[in-house]
Amino acid sequence: MAEASSEMQKYFKSIDEGVDATYALASLARSKGFDPEKEVSVPIAKNMAERVEGIISTVAPSLADSGLSIRIKELEEQYGSLDWRVALVIAQEVAMVKFGKFETKLAAMETGIRVGIAYLTLGIVASPIEGFVELKLPLRKDGKPYFSLMYSGPIRSAGGTAAAVSVVVADYVRVKMGYDAYVPTDKEIQRNVTELQDYHDRVTNLQYLPSGKEVQFLMEHLPVQVNGDPSEKIEVSNYKDLERVETNRIRSGVCLVMGEGIAQKAKKVHKQLSSWSKEFGLEHWDFLKDFLKLQQKEKAQGKEEDTQKIVPVYTFISDIVAGRPVLTHPLRPGGFRLRYGRSRASGYSSAAIHPATSFILNQYIAVGTQLKVERPGKAAALTCCDSIEGPIVLLKDGTVRRLHTLAEAKQHSKETAKILFLGDLLFNYGDFFNRAHTLIPAGYCEEWWIQELELSVKKKHGSLDFEAVGMECGIDGAFVKSLFADPLFVFPTAKQALALCKTYSVRLHPRHTYHWNILSFVEFTALLGSLQKGKVIAEGEGHRIVFAYEESFKSQLEVIGVPHKAIANEHLVLEGDEAAVFVALFYGDQKKFSGVSETKGQTTTDLLNEVCSIQQQDKSGVFIGARMGRPEKAKMRKLAGSPHVLFPVGDEGGKLRSFQSSMEKGKITAELKAYYCGVCKSSALFGVCERCNTATVPAFVDRSSGAMTLKQGDNHSSYHKTTIPIRDLFQKLRKDLKEKVLPDLIKGVRGTSNRDHTPEHLSKGILRAKHNVYVNKDGTTRYDMTQLVITHFKPLEIGTSVERLRELGYGLDCYGKPLVDDNQILELKPQDIVLPACPESPEEGADEILFRTTKFLDDLLVKLYGVKAFYKLKSTKDLAGHLVNALAPHTSSSVVARIVGFSKTQGFLAHPMLHAATRRDCDGDEASVTLLLDTLLNFSRQFLPNTRGATQDASLVLTSRVIPSEVDDMVFDVDVVWKYPLSFYEAALAYKGPWEVEIEQLGKRLNTPAQYEGMGFTHGISNINEGVMCSAYKTLPSMQEKLQGQMDLADRIRAVDEADVARLVIDKHFIRDIKGNLRKFSQQQFRCSNCNTKYRRPPLIGRCTECHGTIIFTISQGSIVKYLEPAISLATRYNLDAYMQQSLDLVKRRVEGVFGREPDKQVGLGSWF
Helix, strand or coil: CCCCCHHHHHHHHHHHHHHHHHHHHHHHHHCCCCCCCCCCCCCEECCHHHHHHHHHCCCCHHHCCCCHHHHHHHHHHHHCCCCHHHHHHHHHHHHCCCCCCCCCHHHHHHHHHHHHHHHHCCCCECHHHHHEEEEECCECCCCCEECEEEECHHHHHHCHHHHHHHHHHHHHHHHHHCCECCCCCHHHHHHHHHHHHHHHHHHCCCCCCCCHHHHHHHHHHCCCEEEECCCCCCECCCCCCCCCCCCCECCHHHHHHHHHHHHCCHHHHHHHHHHHCCCCCCHHHHHHHHHHHHHHHHHHCCCCCCCCCCCCCCHHHHCCCCCCCEEECCCCCCCEEEEECCECCCECCEEEECHHHHHHCCCCCCCCCEEEECCCCCEEEEEECCCCCCCEEEECCCCEEECCCHHHHHHHHHHEEEEEECEEEEECHHHHHHCCCCCCCECCCHHHHHHHHHHHHHHHHCCCCHHHHHHHHCCCHHHHHHHHHCCCCCCCCHHHHHHHHHHHCCCCCHHHCCCHHHCCHHHHHHHHHHHCCCEEEEECCEEEEEEECCHHHHHHHHHCCCCEEEECCCEEEEEHHHHHHHHHHHCCCHHHHCCCCCCCCCCHHHHHHHHCCCCCCCCCECEECEEECCCCCEEECCCCCCCCCCCECCHHHCCCCEHHHHHHHCCEEEEEECEEECCCCEEECCCECCCCCCECEECEEECCCCCEECCCCCCEECEEEEEECHHHHHHHHHHHCCCCCCCCCCECECCCCCCCCCCCCHHHHHHHHHHCCCCCCCCCCCEEEEEEECCEECHHHHCCCHHHHHHCCCCECCCCCECCCCCCCEECCCCEEEEECCCCCCCCCHHHHHHHHHHHHHHHHHHHHCCCCCCCCCCHHHHCCCEEEEECCCECEEEEEEEEEEECCCEEEECHHHHHHCCCCCCCCEEEEEEHHHHHHHCCHHHCCCCCCHHHHCCCEEECCCCHHHCCHHHHHCECCCCCCHHHHHHHHCCCCHHHCCCCEHHHHCCCHHHCCCCCCCECCCCCCCCCCCCHHHHCCCHHHHHHHHHHHHHHECCCCHHHHHHHHHHHHHHHHHHHHHHHHHHCCEEECCCCCEECCCCCCCECCCCCCEEEECCCHHHHHCCHHHHHHHHHHCCCCHHHHHHHHHHHHHHHHHHCCCCCCCCCCCCCC
């Protein structure tokens, strides 16, 4: 077992015991025969090696219990955990049939490659069985076979690195098995060049699109063929009908492996291979060295050398969506100011803003909302942190205010005319390290200032003598102590800050520093001229400065973020702290400013420091561009039609797919798996006969005669078309379940989509409908949520009592004090989770859904399986302590987690390590949870659709314990310190690389007890539930209101160019949508409004041939023209360029050419707004 303290071992033991108890109960219930299998379908894996074996055994059953997992552990001891060489060797050994049995040599090699890919992807994702389709052995021109690797779209879930290394694994197997290298023809090379460009232009943007020369170089040097199945309906634009390429259609697998895999990750692959390629006979991969030179040359082509240390990045804004606001243009002053640090609810790709900021942005940005950002990565999920700086706003009466609290934001939101500064955006050091992003200057902040003061105090007094500091500066010693203890929540007044500044030669406190560097030298000198006209008025112990109202002077005060009042457009007034600072800076010896001159490279802050004894540091640092991405999510997973059970209703179910409709018709006609009852001597529907309640056996049906047999033959099928007397069946099941009445609405699926047409037991649908829960494609009930980090929590935030938390193992808070108060901060255990129960969301919280699911499961255990109830919960609070399994999209291995409480957010709050175990970070991804008993009791692989990718989102394997060294290595970069040292801020000022700074990260704690506990955080939070909990984007009912909100923010945020937003919305969203729907309109199908039957062309009789219902369009005129008027209104209001206006006019003519011209209406310009 991985290193852990005794307390942590006790915690893991309790989880293991819970898993074992749940597994035993599910096994007992499954043995009754009501499910497709009589045993639990999800094997438990205690480590990654067992996960790899479990995933691959779904397609190669002979590998189960073959010793494969033991051998992987041996290789890890030899090479190290997660080393690529383990993947190579284990792939080779499987290919040489050292494990399992295979019918052919080709099958063994193919399985070996799958095992290698499964190891590279931690045995979590489905790409080894869905993304790598098969291995083929076509012939070269000389008649020798070569490796052709068939990839498909699901290889995306492997990630770029694993996709690239999968080619290396396959090549290693090729070398060891003695096969020759692939030699492409010129046309095959050009086919790939064309195909990648077509995929990028016509299907979806690749993260990295290699140039034609890059693709050509790779094709000429790759020793295996990267091939794939056709995935898109679109054909390549050129180089068709090639002998060794089976399809003319675009192959997504090829494009992903070549573009986002080998080309994008070439540097990383080469770095690893260069150290051991000769040892493994892969020295021919040295071609990557030359490829990287070519790639660098291609990237630099046409670009002038950039001498700037930091340049604006526009990628995040290029794929803008209508209704989702742009918050900051790249590097624009007044936008999000970079703040380094990690709150207890941020990090691992998630960031934090002040709760006042979330509210003042028209409530568009909520906890869990995704932000597309300029840097350090591409996106981040957001939480709120009230220990960072909030926004500065201009009110309608001319007053400029800092908003320090959420309450202030609520008070002044309706009066806000302009948002001058958005406030801070908190990113942790680990995110910069992981992206290898240069450290960039941060704005001067409290945690930086307090360390400078501490150094100066120690230098003067020999120690942190709070009383001495107080005496020298005329400040109460107790206040000085509290200032050092909590500098993010305790602030000195301007008078106190100035005294500390003068006495200890430190820079002025950040709260009393302004954004001087935004002003140019000319603007600063103009400001000095205006300041000389001010009248200083003494008021008690302080001052007030009054100026005559000047628009230019007021504008400059707004630009640098100085709070002030405007009195009836006649006077501008500085008072309180602002007046004290300005008096100290500018109203002592004013002659010192008379001779100031501009020096090249000198900032305005430098200029101030030259002439003032009070020293300051740049307040601004770097502003980060951002826009809203996906809104937060927390809702129950529902299939199309919201079925309660995976049982077909056939055409008799009507539009609602309800059994009530089918009961009115008395029957259901559907294809179902064949079972035979020996007692009744007839076919049955389930593993237990619905008539006599005895066990049945799987049967087969002769395709020609329809006769049923128990032996499988060549012309036999495992399913048959049958007619079910549904009314009688429901009455029998109702009596068996001892239900007095059936629910008013029970919904099924139109037809089963799995290979054998295996249905779920109908009793489950009755009980789900009774408890108002719905079924997913795998037979379980899931709850989907946005993934968010949390490492520490307070009991009051999650609604769990102190007593219950003690029972769950939380005896001490994060400072080692006994838990007695619900406001203490506790460190979250690695497999504990906090689920959403947001009262503001239109969707039900996880607490209500899971609570009802426990009621369903208890009913199911008692009434169908005949065993004792398991949960017996009285309220949602009783869910704390129960186990779930967490699963991320596109993965096939879930992780056991324990509920400890519920927040008021819409986030899946969990430890970074648990998120990493699902192979996801927190940049806006989502994951789901299912009650563990639900998965073990109701999940069956036989329910999964018979389509490629069906296993991607299914729990094929269950990981019972999180082992840090076996999770996604991205989490190793998360920092775990309580503060960043002064040297860090100095390194950021010097634009150093993140690896040049020493800050402890999680990866340095591996295989020690500290890997599970003792994490720190740099920024405190009063309450994780503070801020906007539900984005306005989700609650606004129409696109018009969403777009109006988006443009309102563009107008009000100083850091946003509103005309550019209007242009982007039209160009990137509206025009594309109109043109795309217009194209689809001409290619559309038609459907029956009654039974939903689809037709390529309308029947000649003019109505449905099945039910005589009305035939209607599948794409309506309204869906095409819905964005035309808003696009024209936007272009008019913001006076966009002639090219955009003419483009819209052409689109309008095309629409009118199809639908005719509407009668002219007299409306105002920009009418939509």
